[in-house]
Amino acid sequence: MSKIYRLLTEDDTSDFCHKVSLxxxxxxxxxxxxxxxxDPVRGVMRCAQAVTKDIETAYHPEMKLGQQ
Known part of the structure; x- marks a missing residue:
């Protein structure tokens, strides 16, 4: 079993909440x-949330984390 990690980011809109909820x-x-x-360049607030997941397969750098 492996633990994988993702950092979800998005502008501070409902899209961020939907991304985390998904x-x-x-x-x-x-x-x-x-x-x-x-973000001073774009003039918007940005959000980030780290998430982890235990998976049955071994981690490898080529895996698509969002598809796990």
Whole structure:
């Protein structure tokens, strides 16, 4: 069994919440608190949330984490 990690990022809109909710519905678990920061180049707030998931297969760098 392996544990895999993803960092979900998005502008501070409902799209971020939907992205995190989709990951949770696929078995990913929240890892730590969300982060928010201002992107001065684009003039928007950005959000980030780390998620982890236990998988049955061995990790390898070529795997598509979002498809796990």
């Amino acid at each position: 990951a949770l519905s696929k078995g990913w678990e929240l890892h730590g608190a969300p982060s928010i920061a201002f």
